[in-house]
Amino acid sequence: MTVAGEKILIVDDEEGMRRLLVRVLAREGYQAVAAESGAEAMRRIGGENFDLVITDIQMPGMNGLALLEELKSFDPALPVVVITAYGTVESAVQALRAGAYDYLTKPFETDEIKLTVAKALERERLLAENRYLQQELLERYPFAGIVGGSQAMQRVFEVVDSVATSNANVLVTGESGTGKELIARSIHQRSNRRDLPFIVLNCAALSEGVLESELFGHEKGAFTGALATRKGRFELAHQGTLFIDEVGEMPLSAQVKLLRVIQEHEFERVGGTRTIRSDVRLVAASNKNLEDQVKKGAFREDLFYRLNVVNIELPPLRDRREDIEPLAAHFLKKYQRETGRPVSRISPRALSCLLAYEWPGNVRELQNAMERAVVLCKGESITPRDLPRGIQGPDQICLELPDSGGSLTEILEDLERQLIIQTLAREKGSQTRAAELLGIKRTTLRYKMEKYRLLD
Ligand SMILES: Nc1ncnc2c1ncn2[C@@H]1O[C@H](COP(=O)(O)OP(=O)(O)OP(=O)(O)O)[C@@H](O)[C@H]1O
Numbered sequence: 001m002t003v004a005g006e007k008i009l010i011v012d013d014e015e016g017m018r019r020l021l022v023r024v025l026a027r028e029g030y031q032a033v034a035a036e037s038g039a040e041a042m043r044r045i046g047g048e049n050f051d052l053v054i055t056d057i058q059m060p061g062m063n064g065l066a067l068l069e070e071l072k073s074f075d076p077a078l079p080v081v082v083i084t085a086y087g088t089v090e091s092a093v094q095a096l097r098a099g100a101y102d103y104l105t106k107p108f109e110t111d112e113i114k115l116t117v118a119k120a121l122e123r124e125r126l127l128a129e130n131r132y133l134q135q136e137l138l139e140r141y142p143f144a145g146i147v148g149g150s151q152a153m154q155r156v157f158e159v160v161d162s163v164a165t166s167n168a169n170v171l172v173t174g175e176s177g178t179g180k181e182l183i184a185r186s187i188h189q190r191s192n193r194r195d196l197p198f199i200v201l202n203c204a205a206l207s208e209g210v211l212e213s214e215l216f217g218h219e220k221g222a223f224t225g226a227l228a229t230r231k232g233r234f235e236l237a238h239q240g241t242l243f244i245d246e247v248g249e250m251p252l253s254a255q256v257k258l259l260r261v262i263q264e265h266e267f268e269r270v271g272g273t274r275t276i277r278s279d280v281r282l283v284a285a286s287n288k289n290l291e292d293q294v295k296k297g298a299f300r301e302d303l304f305y306r307l308n309v310v311n312i313e314l315p316p317l318r319d320r321r322e323d324i325e326p327l328a329a330h331f332l333k334k335y336q337r338e339t340g341r342p343v344s345r346i347s348p349r350a351l352s353c354l355l356a357y358e359w360p361g362n363v364r365e366l367q368n369a370m371e372r373a374v375v376l377c378k379g380e381s382i383t384p385r386d387l388p389r390g391i392q393g394p395d396q397i398c399l400e401l402p403d404s405g406g407s408l409t410e411i412l413e414d415l416e417r418q419l420i421i422q423t424l425a426r427e428k429g430s431q432t433r434a435a436e437l438l439g440i441k442r443t444t445l446r447y448k449m450e451k452y453r454l455l456d
């Protein structure tokens with residue numbers, strides 16, 4: 001491995017150990033510098049750039065674990081390797097939990113230290129490169145992976161851009177499947193918190209008690225079943241973003257507690273007495289109208305205002321039909337890549353079915369329809385019969401000659417199938433009346449429905 005003269009800080013109170021490590025690492029081509037205490041290490045770290053720190057755990061004054069904590073709050077990305085004495089596994093485990101990259105047990109071979117250092121620096125290089133590429137990508141393709149050429153979505157992107165770097169709480173509203181979570185993630189991605197966690201909590205799926213312990217964590221023994229202390233989402237999201245989904249479903253008791261964290265920036269774990277400071281940016285989402293919930297008394301008005309500092313309303317897909325075609329193309333490409341199928345186009349007929357449909361399930365419904373179509377499609381281009389029945393449209397016969405030509409039998413079958421679908425839709429599913437209207441026996445209709453997979 002080539003070494004680019006990376007700078008390593010060695011912290012140990014024993015002079016012999018310091019000298020040994022400096023010698024071994026300098027011979028490898030690193031710039032090795034030694035400090036004899038945690039305090040001296042912190043002084044040096046403040047003034048110089050180091051790529052790695054190796055620290056002994058047992059030292060008088062600030063021990064290695066305390067130093068590790070200081071180093072991590074100074075620069076979370078700086079890799080730290082700790083040195084433990086033989087037989088003190090607990091402190092090694094503690095160090096790894098606190099964010100150390102690895103540990104070495106005394107006495108160690110020089111090869112061991114060389115390898116550990118090389119691996120730690122290699123990983124750091126990869127992480128730095130990854131951060132750089134992510135940043136590049138973000139700058140070159142703003143809102144990568146989010147389709148939204150319509151004016152309505154362009155306005156949404158503008159708001160996202162202007163609030164992302166602030167700490168303002170954001171409430172994202174809109175019907176189910178409009179992309180609320182995607183927008184919440186892009187707010188985090190474009191904020192200064194992007195390298196810190198984005199944590200999600202969905203309120204809909206959780207009972208009152210569980211919700212509180214999910215939000216704030218709990219102490220061991222706080223309730224039956226609390227076998228160990230557990231961190232809540234607020235703690236996990238520290239310095240990052242917490243996305244509270246379906247916030248309209250949050251019970252009033254939990255709303256009171258959430259309000260307190262927003263106002264005072266602190267909370268306690270369930271069953272705990274220690275007050276924990278919180279630095280979390282909140283993004284909440286709801287597909288219920290929260291103002292109505294406030295009027296009904298189901299949602300606290302003060303909490304509503306605290307969450308709704310900035311509101312981003314995602315328009316339903318039917319109100320931005322110009323996004324349908326690019327979205328369909330986006331999902332076609334995605335599922336084509338995933339499945340490796342040779343589907344590359346959407347036929348004009350199929351497209352007109354997509355454009356005419358109302359999309360009550362919004363983008364998610366379109367995404368599902370495209371996934372299914374890619375799987376069912378027999379040729380290169382998606383035809384109306386690859387779409388879910390409801391989308392094929394009840395009053396429209398979507399018939400077309402496949403690009404590759406087609407047999408008359410197949411085309412007629414397609415026509416027959418669509419006529420049956422339409423008749424059944426018009427007769428609200430009554431097979432007797434549909435058979436009458438089509439002039440065939442009910443048993444014949446049943447047979448054909450089975451053949452065209454209309455019964456499942
Ligand atoms: N503009 C878009 N571009 C690309 N993909 C999108 C877009 N909007 C939504 N999607 C995709 O559609 C799916 C649904 O989006 P998302 O989960 O963000 O919706 P939601 O509003 O949170 O829905 P729900 O209220 O049901 O939770 C996701 O797979 C998402 O990636």
Ligand SMILES: [Mg+2]
Nearest residue numbers: 180181245285
């Ligand atoms: Mg969602």
